[in-house]
Amino acid sequence: MSWKVSESLTTTVLSFMEPDGLDLLEPVIEHAVRVGSVMDEAINKVLLLAGFRTRDATEFNDLDSGIHVAGRQPRxxxxxxxxxxxxxxxxxxxxxxxxxxxxxxxxxxxxxxxxxxxxxxxxxxxxxxxxxxxxxxxxxxxxxxxxxxxxxxxxxxxxxxxxxxxxxxxxxxxxxxxxxxxxxxxxxxxxxxxxxxxxxxxxxxxxxxxxxxxxxxxxxxxxxxxxxxxxxxxxxxxxxxxxxxxxxxxxxxxxxxxxxxxxxxxxxxxxxxxxxxxxxx
Incomplete structure (x- = not known):
C-alpha cells in the first residue's frame, strides 16, 4: 500500500527533472518526497492499529515504495x-x-x-x-x-x-x-x-x-x-x-x-x- 501525491504536484515535480530543466534542489521536489513519506507513515500506523503486520516495501524490492502488508497481528x-x-x-x-x-x-x-x-x-x-x-x-x-x-x-x-x-x-x-x-x-x-x-x-x-x-x-x-x-x-x-x-x-x-x-x-x-x-x- 502506498500514497500518491496529487497529479498536479507530480507534474510539477517531473518538470524539474527533465533533462533540459533539471533542478534537483527545487524545493517542490523535497516537498513531494516529504508528503509521500508522511502519508506512508500515517498509513503504517493505521494498519498497525487495525491489527496488521507491516514492513517497508523496499525490504522486498529496492525499487518498490510504500508499505507491505505481511499479515495480521494482535491489536x-x-x-x-x-x-x-x-x-x-x-x-x-x-x-x-x-x-x-x-x-x-x-x-x-x-x-x-x-x-x-x-x-x-x-x-x-x-x-x-x-x-x-x-x-x-x-x-x-x-x-x-x-x-x-x-x-x-x-x-x-x-x-x-x-x-x-x-x-x-x-x-x-x-x-x-x-x-x-x-x-x-x-x-x-x-x-x-x-x-x-x-x-x-x-x-x-x-x-x-x-x-x-x-x-x-x-x-x-x-x-x-x-x-x-x-x-x-x-x-x-x-x-x-x-x-x-x-x-x-x-x-x-x-x-x-x-x-x-x-x-x-x-x-x-x-x-x-x-x-x-x-x-x-
Missing part, C-alpha cells in the same frame, strides 16, 4: 481496552457492593475493610506495574484508563441518570494512574501495559474467588465475577483469532509469574473455567 490497543474495562469494572463493582436499603437481610454487602482486601492486591499490581513501563507507554496506559473509565461513567449516566451515576469511576482512573510511592522490591523490566493489566485482572478475580464468606457472600462473588468474565467473552466473540490468542497468552504468562500458590492455582485454571480455552488446551 494491542484492543486488548488493553478490554482488560482496562475489566479491571475498572471489577474494582467498581466490589466497591459498590453495599447492603440493600430495602432489605438488609437479603444482601449482606461488603464491609469497608473487606473491599480494601478484595481490591488491594489488584490495585497494588496495577500501580507497581507503572514503574516498569517506558515513559511513552505509561502516558498511553494512563490515557486508556481515563478514556475507558469516562466511557463507563457515560454509560452508567445514560442508564441511571446524572445524579445516580457512579462518579467514582472517574476517580478510579486517577487512582490506577498513580504509581506506588516505592517501586516494588523485585520489579520486572520492560513490561507492557497489557501485561500489567492482565496481572491486575487475574489478581482481582483471584481475590474474589479465594475470599471467605465473612468477607463477601458467595452469591455476590458469582454475580460480580460472571458479569465481568461474561463481558470479556462478549468482547472477544467477534474479535480476530489473533486477539483472542494474545489475551490467552497474557493470562498464561501472568499465571506463570504468580508467586502465591493459591492465586497461581486459581489463575492456571481460570481460562478453562470462563470458557476461553477448552479442556486440555
Amino acid at each position: 494491542q490497543w484492543y486488548i488493553a481496552s478490554i482488560l482496562t474495562e475489566g479491571v475498572v469494572g471489577l474494582i467498581a463493582s466490589i466497591r459498590a457492593c453495599d447492603p440493600s436499603d430495602d432489605d438488609p437481610s437479603a444482601h449482606v454487602g461488603i464491609s469497608v475493610d473487606g473491599k480494601a482486601r478484595l481490591t488491594g492486591r489488584g490495585i497494588r499490581i496495577a500501580q507497581d506495574g507503572l514503574h516498569s513501563l517506558t515513559n511513552d507507554d505509561r502516558q498511553e496506559h494512563m490515557r486508556v484508563l481515563h478514556r475507558i473509565a469516562g466511557a463507563m461513567y457515560g454509560q452508567d449516566m445514560a442508564r441511571r441518570g446524572f445524579w445516580k451515576a457512579d462518579r467514582s469511576l472517574l476517580e478510579l482512573a486517577d487512582e490506577l494512574s498513580l504509581p506506588s510511592q516505592e517501586p516494588p522490591t523485585v520489579a520486572r523490566s520492560s513490561l507492557t501495559s497489557t501485561q500489567v493489566l492482565a496481572a491486575a485482572y487475574l489478581a482481582l478475580l483471584g481475590s474474589l474467588e479465594l475470599a471467605d464468606e465473612a468477607t463477601i457472600d458467595k452469591d455476590d462473588t458469582v454475580k460480580i465475577t460472571e458479569t465481568w468474565t461474561g463481558t470479556l467473552r462478549r468482547r472477544l466473540d467477534d474479535a480476530p483469532a489473533e486477539d483472542r490468542q494474545e489475551l490467552i497468552r497474557l493470562f498464561h504468562e501472568a499465571a506463570c509469574e504468580e508467586t502465591d500458590p493459591a492465586y497461581k492455582s486459581f489463575a492456571s485454571e481460570l481460562l478453562e473455567a470462563i470458557g476461553l480455552v477448552g479442556e486440555g488446551d
Whole structure:
C-alpha cells in the first residue's frame, strides 16, 4: 500500500527533472518526497492499529515504495481496552457492593475493610506495574484508563441518570494512574501495559474467588465475577483469532509469574473455567 501525491504536484515535480530543466534542489521536489513519506507513515500506523503486520516495501524490492502488508497481528490497543474495562469494572463493582436499603437481610454487602482486601492486591499490581513501563507507554496506559473509565461513567449516566451515576469511576482512573510511592522490591523490566493489566485482572478475580464468606457472600462473588468474565467473552466473540490468542497468552504468562500458590492455582485454571480455552488446551 502506498500514497500518491496529487497529479498536479507530480507534474510539477517531473518538470524539474527533465533533462533540459533539471533542478534537483527545487524545493517542490523535497516537498513531494516529504508528503509521500508522511502519508506512508500515517498509513503504517493505521494498519498497525487495525491489527496488521507491516514492513517497508523496499525490504522486498529496492525499487518498490510504500508499505507491505505481511499479515495480521494482535491489536494491542484492543486488548488493553478490554482488560482496562475489566479491571475498572471489577474494582467498581466490589466497591459498590453495599447492603440493600430495602432489605438488609437479603444482601449482606461488603464491609469497608473487606473491599480494601478484595481490591488491594489488584490495585497494588496495577500501580507497581507503572514503574516498569517506558515513559511513552505509561502516558498511553494512563490515557486508556481515563478514556475507558469516562466511557463507563457515560454509560452508567445514560442508564441511571446524572445524579445516580457512579462518579467514582472517574476517580478510579486517577487512582490506577498513580504509581506506588516505592517501586516494588523485585520489579520486572520492560513490561507492557497489557501485561500489567492482565496481572491486575487475574489478581482481582483471584481475590474474589479465594475470599471467605465473612468477607463477601458467595452469591455476590458469582454475580460480580460472571458479569465481568461474561463481558470479556462478549468482547472477544467477534474479535480476530489473533486477539483472542494474545489475551490467552497474557493470562498464561501472568499465571506463570504468580508467586502465591493459591492465586497461581486459581489463575492456571481460570481460562478453562470462563470458557476461553477448552479442556486440555
